[in-house]
Ligand SMILES: Cc1cc2nc3c(=O)[nH]c(=O)nc-3n(C[C@H](O)[C@H](O)[C@H](O)COP(=O)(O)OP(=O)(O)OC[C@H]3O[C@@H](n4cnc5c(N)ncnc54)[C@H](O)[C@@H]3O)c2cc1C
């Protein structure tokens with residue numbers, strides 16, 4: 001039996017990362033291989049198995065956190081490490097709620113940990129690491145193999161978009177017996193897992209492995225097919241019994257300041273896509289490479305951090321990050337009480353690497369006011385000023401310039417790309433927030449057409465995309481059969497814990 005006082009006697013321990021400088025020399029994941037498994041039993045043992053597990057409700061998937069913690073918790077009676085753990089049962093519980101735990105275990109910001117009861121006044125259980133250890137062990141042991149349906153039911157479903165929402169929907173629908181085809185305009189499937197998130201955070205063989213599993217279960221993929229252009233939406237409606245639109249929300253926010261059109265000023269997504277293409281072996285070097293250049297990243301979120309880590313690996317001369325927001329507090333502020341996922345100062349692995357390489361500062365309260373050309377007409381400098389405390393407008397008299405040959409705009413996303421043809425062909429409308437309109441059951445006003453993932457929610461998280469994919473599959477299954485046994489972890493209107 002696990003030690004009931006482990007939360008008291010065992011300190012929280014993080015998974016070991018490789019040396020920051022070593023990481024910059026390769027494109028591999030930043031964590032030290034093999035470092036997770038030996039510590040997970042002790043960390044899982046810190047779980048108090050609370051009567052009301054808030055971690056479980058903070059996870060949009062409803063991951064059964066205390067259950068798998070208990071199953072892999074180390075014996076507190078001095079046995080061998082891992083004694084008494086039942087990894088296979090833990091894997092079964094994890095896979096019951098999450099199609100892709102190896103993605104969330106690596107990439108989720110873990111709102112569950114913010115809601116862990118231990119986080120009220122101490123250090124949360126390392127839920128995400130436990131999840132990842134179970135997920136990786138399940139793959140190694142073959143417990144997460146293909147699960148094809150026992151019989152096909154003759155109904156056909158088209159899924160547009162192969163990000164985590166589309167993939168989760170396709171997997172659930174295929175396993176339920178529907179013949180499912182995923183249409184993807186890019187040459188490879190995966191959405192932002194493929195061409196957004198860099199390989200040092202998700203090595204792409206993990207994505208390939210999942211796609212192989214989906215194919216082995218019976219899902220079909222048609223990559224390089226842009227629905228709305230290469231195949232009309234009407235053709236999908238006529239040829240399939242239902243259509244799931246999971247096209248993401250990748251319309252990039254612009255920065256309308258002088259010089260924004262200069263050569264050398266690019267959207268972060270353009271830059272990250274090229275870097276991922278180099279990793280895929282499509283080209284020897286990125287045409288937007290940061291190598292030898294002074295780089296300025298405008299923006300302060302995860303996309304900016306991914307640009308930072310990528311530019312450092314491309315051996316930029318310097319990288320400065322300009323964030324218009326004030327530096328967040330070190331600890332949870334009173335306005336963001338437990339169990340909400342608080343906005344606090346976080347240093348990503350890219351920031352850690354930047355510090356180790358002395359690559360350049362992360363400047364807060366910095367309003368970018370323009371891009372300046374050099375004699376060759378290309379970008380030569382970025383002008384910025386201190387941001388005012390209320391409206392974030394530039395304060396007079398505080399302007400200065402930074403030399404830059406590459407500026408990357410990572411200012412967030414406004415919603416799905418406005419694809420008029422696709423919208424007209426499928427009768428899709430946008431709501432006041434710019435996302436695709438749907439009811440609480442993911443259905444649009446067009447018979448048989450559903451919307452899932454960032455396309456309906458706005459740019460969000462992988463865990464939400466998977467939850468949407470699972471829930472839309474249940475909605476489609478019910479639409480097709482009149483009943484469903486598929487789980488629906490969320491409604492379309494569900495939101496993260498807020499105050
Ligand atoms: C740089 C970056 C880093 C991120 N890091 C994290 C992270 O660490 N953790 C996290 O939880 N979240 C992260 N996110 C957010 C997360 O990636 C998204 O919330 C998630 O991928 C959304 O999934 P989705 O399936 O809805 O859409 P997407 O992943 O955007 O996939 C949509 C797919 O639809 C395809 N498509 C669009 N239109 C058509 C069409 N007409 N025909 C055919 N195909 C079409 C697109 O090509 C794309 O492949 C990150 C986002 C970015 C941009």
Ligand code: SF4
Pocket residue numbers: 058059060061063065104105108109110111112113127128131463
């Ligand atoms: S998917 Fe994210 S929120 Fe859910 S248990 Fe895993 S780390 Fe926590």
